[in-house]
Amino acid sequence: MAIPFSKMHGLGNDFVILDCRAQPLTLDAAAIRRLGDRHFGVGFDQLLTIEPSTDPRCAFAYGIWNRDGSRSGQCGNGVRCVAAWLARDGALGEGLIDLMSPSGPVRVERLPDARVRVDMGEPRFAPATLPFDVAEERDRYRIGLPARTVEIGAVSMGNPHAVIEVDDPAVAEVDIIGPQLEHAAEFPRGCNVGFAKVLSRSAIALRVWERGVGETLACGTAACAAMAVMHRRKRVDDQVEINLPGGTLGILWQGSGHPLWMTGPAAFAFEGVWHE
Incomplete structure (x- = not known):
């Protein structure tokens, strides 16, 4: 099976990004670990998938997997890379855009200097x-x-x-x-x-x-x-x-x-x- 991917990073925190807008991710945890291996695979800290959103408030959704194959609820550097990937694809409009993370909606904005600003929500201490x-x-x-x-x-x-x-x-x-x-x-x-x-x-x-x-x-x-x-x-x-x-x-x-x-x-x- 041939899987196209993009390799990105935010300050060296690196990601493999898969376009899953047309077809859901089919890799299991073992395959994610093989893909994430820095010697025998591509290598990454997290795997990110870009998916259609089931929430009409959000333009797209994204999934997050750690290198050990486990799921993650959020990734700050990752969401900036997702926004940049969507912008390069022509799928992200101007201004503030809502994306659906595994933990809920996240608001992003591409800045003129190619940086990305993200509303990470209110910290929860409970x-x-x-x-x-x-x-x-x-x-x-x-x-x-x-x-x-x-x-x-x-x-x-x-x-x-x-x-x-x-x-x-x-x-x-x-x-x-x-x-x-x-x-x-x-x-x-x-x-x-x-x-x-x-x-x-x-x-x-x-x-x-x-x-x-x-x-x-x-x-x-x-x-x-x-x-x-x-x-x-x-x-x-x-x-x-x-x-x-x-x-x-x-x-x-x-x-x-x-x-x-x-x-x-x-x-x-x-x-x-x-x-x-």
């Missing part, structure tokens, strides 16, 4: 929304791991996030704490883990361990989560730059009752055909 199995909502939680006990903030951006404040993300134990916290009993569906340092009222440095993927060069929802947690703690202002290993994202959030907006680039790498 533990049940992640889900996060704790007795009550708090600003800070202590979670016991095999390596050590860590203090986290927890928030949903359409997918579950734990945010750890660190002295220096460059030397944080991402490959140790990340997978342990991803699979902690308190997170029955796993979580993404951000290692964040507040640099100033308008800047945060961040590394990310993504659920079902591992460490990535960037993660849009993790950038949103880090800003939301630090904003709630009154550590940062309403507009923040998130500095990730792959580049910088702009996040705007005015607090409770307001949506969070993410702005960043989306780039095409190449087109190809994968033979399954």
Whole structure:
């Protein structure tokens, strides 16, 4: 079976995009893992499908699969790439357009400089929304791991996030704490883990361990989560730059009752055909 694809990335967080507007995805989890293998397949952090929307409010829908074949509810860098792909195809109009994500409608806008602005919705801190199995909502939680006990903030951006404040993300134990916290009993569906340092009222440095993927060069929802947690703690202002290993994202959030907006680039790498 020959499958045409586009390879894209947002700040190095890379994707294979499949056009499923005419025919649904037929790959099972094992085939997705083969496609995502960086040695024997094409390689990606997430697989994205572009699909017709069943909701008349939305122009199109998109699906998200992690490299391990599991489903994801949202992907901030991914939705920017979906918007850029649709714009290149001539299928995305001007101004604000609604797309249907696995977690619900998302509003996107292509900017003149080829960046994409995305309404990521309001951050949700209630533990049940992640889900996060704790007795009550708090600003800070202590979670016991095999390596050590860590203090986290927890928030949903359409997918579950734990945010750890660190002295220096460059030397944080991402490959140790990340997978342990991803699979902690308190997170029955796993979580993404951000290692964040507040640099100033308008800047945060961040590394990310993504659920079902591992460490990535960037993660849009993790950038949103880090800003939301630090904003709630009154550590940062309403507009923040998130500095990730792959580049910088702009996040705007005015607090409770307001949506969070993410702005960043989306780039095409190449087109190809994968033979399954």
